[in-house]
Each structure stands twice: as structure tokens, then as C-alpha cells.
Amino acid sequence: MHRYASFLLIVTCLFQSPAAIAAIATTPVTIVAHALGEATIAGHPDRVVSLYQGATDTAVALGIKPIGVVESWTEKPMYQYLREALQGVTYLGLETQPDLERIAWLSPDLIVGARNRHRTIYPLLKRIAPTVIPGDVYDFKALLTLMAKATGRTARGEELLTHWQERVEDFRTRIRQKLDEQWPQEVAILSFRADHARIYYGGFARSVLDELGFTAPASHRQESWGIKLTSQESIPAMDAEAVFIFMEDDPAVQRTFNTWSSHPLWKNLKAVRHNDVYQVDPVTWNMGAGIIAANRMLDELYQHYDLHQPEHRGCIQC
Amino acid sequence: MNRTLILRSRNDRWSVKLNARVLLVTVVLAALLAISSVLALTSGSHPTSVTDVLGTLVAPNQSELALIILEIRLPRILMAILVGAALGSAGLILQGLVRNPLASPDVIGITSGASAAAVLFLWLGGITGTSLLLAPVAMGGAFVVALGITALAWQRGISPARLVLVGVGLAAGLTAVTTLLLVLSPDATAMNAYIWLTGSLYASQWHDVIALAPWLMVCWPLALIKLRHLDAQSMGEEMALGLGSALQGHRLLFLVLAVALAGSAVAYAGAIGFIGLIAPHMARRLVNSGHTGLLPIAALIGALILLYADWVGRVAFIPRDLPAGIFVAGIGAPFFVYLLYRLRRELG
Secondary structure: OHHHHHHHHHHHHHOOOHHHHHHHHHOOEEEEEEOOEEEEEEOOOOOEEEOOHHHHHHHHHOOOOOOEEOOOOOOOOOOHHHHHHHOOOEEOOOOOOOOHHHHHHOOOOEEEOOHHHHOOOHHHHHHHOOEEOOOOOOOHHHHHHHHHHHOOOHHHHHHHHHHHHHHHHHHHHHHHHHHHHHOOOEEEEEEEOOOOEEEEOOOHHHHHHHHHOOEOOHHHOOOOOEEEEOOHHHHHHHOOOEEEEEEOOOHHHHHHHHHHHOOHHHHOOHHHHOOOEEEEOHHHHHHOOOHHHHHHHHHHHHHHOOOOOOOOOOOOOO | OOOEEEEEOOOOOOEEEEEHHHHHHHHHHHHHHHHHHHHHHHOOOOOOOHHHHHHHHHOOOOOHHHHHHHHHHHHHHHHHHHHHHHHHHHHHHHHHHHOOOOOOOOOOOHHHHHHHHHHHHHHHHOOOOOHHHHHHHHHHHHHHHHHHHHHHHEOOOEOHHHHHHHHHHHHHHHHHHHHHHHHHOOHHHHHHHHHHHHOOOOOOOHHHHHHHHHHHHHHHHHHHHHOHHHHHHHOOHHHHHHOOOOHHHHHHHHHHHHHHHHHHHHHHHOOOOOHHHHHHHHHHHHOOOOHHHHHHHHHHHHHHHHHHHHHHHHHOOOOOOOOHHHHHHHHHHHHHHHHHHHHHHHHO
16 A cells, blocks of 8 residues: 555646645655555644544643534533634534534644444545544544644654553552452442443443443443433443442433432442442543543542542643 | 416427516525625635635645535535425425325335435444445435325325325334334434434535435426426316326326435435425415426525525534534424414414
């Protein structure tokens, strides 16, 4: 493929003015393989368009201010934790149907999309600018590696990953000391919505918890994303040694939570009896989906388990 | 007042009767559609002038403007026209076939069949499934349901009244299946499914236009030739038989035509409702003619409704792009209530 690209380069050069040849010759070309094909990227793209939340988070971590991003799911138009870094950015509408014309007018150097959302528009995106689509939306490290490569910031990407790895090691050592025999702890991830409750078997938060060494209850070790519960009779299915709950700041959601958590079965849960129920930030645990969100999740865990956190540096926001 | 033009071939092998009013209304609507399309082509996140648009259409170049107009706006507008026309025609044929003004592809289960199949497909495929197969699968669902309805309603031939009742029943059952699948789906899949169920022309591309157009090119001429038999049927079964029309054969043909038109439209644009219901009624208000004359008018009205609905969804809430189905339902639902109200008064 490299050979083909350089051949193409030579052919293109034959039809270019000398100045243009000089420009092309000095611009390195990167070929990045991704979930839906390959993208040929010239130079180090600065004009990046992000079409999903994880990509926006990762771009900021890499030190790129995207020229266009899609709106966030809550805290619209953008999550508080990313807002400062994204002042004056162009909003492209919803993640599900981003404004294609506005993307084209921005004339980006690179577009980052998600497989489950942008598969149908991928042919159009690819004509606007080189487009990369990561394979798994929950694998924030693969996303970081992919975007670092596509934007020519591999050194920065590796630095962020090493920094993350060090933090993970530190957390594992400290929590093992703290919980002693109770480690590894079995934890469940729950969420409440206006009309139902959820148990998450997979997803971003679960993958981070797995990496940190937490375990999941046997019945939660499934391939699917999770389950929606509508009957309070299923509360025992939520049982674990500790429970993390994230929910949106909404009166209807709060009502559901109040009803469920005042149920006798709820009070009978192991985690509730031992007072190991933690309410966590829905944005960092479920929506951010990038390296910054992962680091913020880790911050919360240090706090919840009351562990001493060493001064860390490296990531501006982490 | 109702002047007619009659064109005959020299040896009298064929003749065409043209109603002057039908001709006039068709030409006016077609002109309106053409003007609206050009105006729709000029508006978007960055409005472009009519001269720019026409210039790009005549001499395409490699600019961003050309990409936006030729690859993003144009296929989408063409899809709105094709899908709207297909749904309007399907509604007209169905209403004539079952002789009930409230029949439409979404009422008798064709759309529900396509929806259930599409949601099942999305659910099974989840994140990894390819979306290219979605349209054929949805169309398959429409045909399977149509077959089911016909089989269940069969009683020594197709009985229109049973067709409607069985259709409504099946539609209700299929809606239950769709809801169940949505509850079982993860968020991302459910959201894709919801957008499909609302009906959206977002990201329509040339390959969609190329896939949908042949269905219309086959169904439409066939409908134009055969629709006079529907006029005979509307006078009653005995009259139709007396006039030498093959009643059951034609009923089956019209059912297949309606399913093919509605099924293909819904497969590519999602479950857009109401157009099949409203467009024929509006056509009947405009002209008093047989089904052949009503067909182009119902099709043009359907195309206009969807073109405008998609236009509003695309432009009114920039940068958010909203599914056209929302706006079609916005006009469609009140119109449906109005129809019910009027029917009650006429019957009561």
C-alpha cells in the first residue's frame, strides 16, 4: 500500500508546478488502517472534525482543538470538563445526524467518526476529508492510538498512555493494600432513567474497572451491553460487593431512583448493607469515553476509596 | 366545463382521453415541484445563490460547493421526490382497491412489516452489521406481510374489507414486535432504529436514488395503463365483471403494485407515514377524475409534501438535522383527524 501511495505521489507530481512538488515532497504521508478501510493523510492535520464524544475528548487530550465537534448528550452544547478547551468551536448538530454541509465548508484535514453512527455517511465523509473510524467505541486506548497516528502526534499519544499505565499500577497497589482480603472487589454498574433502571455488563466504565482489577458478579459477565429493568422485583440481580450508580440530574430520574432505593429488596443488597454504594458522574463514567474521561474516572475512584493520590502530571486535564 | 382532449392512433388501436383540468393541475404541480427543488438546492447551512447552483449543475467542478450541491443536497432532494411520489401513488392505489378512504400503506400493515424487519435486522446486526442490506431486508418485510395479509384475507379471492381488517390486526402485532426489539436493543442501536422508524432522508446518496428509481419506473407505467380497471371496480364488483374486467387478477396486481411502491419507498427512507393517506385526498379535492388522472397528481403532491418536510428538517434547526418524518406527521396527524371528522359527518 505504501508503494502504491508513493507511486501515486510521483504521478501527481508529474502534473504539478515545481512549487507544489516542493510542498508535497516535504509533507509526509501517513496511511492509517481503520474499521472501515484506510485513510491517506498528508502531514500533521490540525483541522480536525470530531463526530463523537470520545473523539472530542481524545483530540483535546492530544492538544488539538477540533474545528468542529458534535453536540454532547447532556450539559449541552458541550460537557463542562471539555468546554474550556473548546471555546469558539463550530457545533455540527447531533452525533446521530451531523450537519454534512457544515463539515464540508470547514474543509477539515481529518474527520473522526464512529462505526455504529456514521457508517452510512462514511462514503460522503471520505470525499470531504480523510476519515478514520475506530473499531470499538469503548476502547479509549485504541482510539487514542489511532488518533495520535492520524494526526502525527504519536509521541504525545504514547506519553498519555504511559502516564495512564503508571496511574493504573499505582491505583492497583494502593487499593490492594487498602482492601486487603476483600480485593479484588466485585462491583456492579447501575444507572437509573426516567422509566427504568439498568445494569451495565459492558461499555466504557466496565472496561476501565476491568483494567483496574475490579471483578463483575458472575451473572454480569456477559457479552451484551447490559440490561434494562422495569420491575423492582429484579433488584436482587443488581447485587455486588460495591455498586456504582450514575444518573442524569433530572427530577424524573431522581424519582425513579427514590422509588427503587426505598424498596425493601434494595435495602437487602450487599452493597447497600455495607454502605458501599457510590454515586458517580454520568459524564465521566458513561459519556466522555476518551482518555480524559478515563483519568477523571480514576480520580473519582481514588476519592471514593479514600486513597492517597500522588501528584501526577503529563495530561493537561487528567 | 370539464373539457376533454382525446388522442387516437390512426388505426384506432389505442386512444387516450385527457381531462383538461387534470392536465392543467399536473403541469402546475410539476412546475411548483421544479421551482421548489431548485430553491431547496440553494438552501442549507451555507445558503448558495441560484446562479451558483445552476452553474454547478451545468458545469460541475471539484470545489466544496460542487460536493455539497451534487453529492449532499441533490440526491437527498431527488430521494424526497421519489419517495413522496411512491407513497402518494401507493396510497391512491390502496384506497381505490379497498374502497376505503382511510386505507394507506401504514394503516394496513405494509409499513409495519418493513419496520419490524428493519428493526430486527438492526437488532441482530447491532453495531457490526452492514447497513447496505437494510433496505432489501425492509422491503422483504413489506412483501412478507403483504403475502400474509393476502393469505389470511383470502376467501375465494381477495376481499377488500377482510384485507383491511387483517392488515390492521397484523400491523398492531408487528408494532408490538418492534417495541419489544427496541427495548432489547442497546442505546446506539435503538437510536438508529428510532431514526429509521421516524423516517429520515439524511445522508441519502446517489446509490439510494439509483436503487429506488427502477421500482418507480416499472410500477408507474404499469399503474397508468391498468388503473382504469380500478375505476370499473369502484362501481361495484358486478359492474366490473360486467364490463369485462378480471376482478381478482387485477386486485392482486394492484396490491402488488401498492406494496412494491410503498415497500421500496419505506425501505430507503424509513417508515414515513401519512403521505399515502393525505396525498390521494388532496388530489381528489383538486380534480374530479378517474384513478388514471389522479395518479400523477397524487404522486406530485406526495413528492411536494416530503420535499418540504425534509427541507424544513434540514434547514430550520441548523446545525441540527431533524428527520423529515416528524414534519410529515406534524401535518399528517391533524389531517387524519379532520378526515375522520368529515367522514363521520357525511355518514351520520
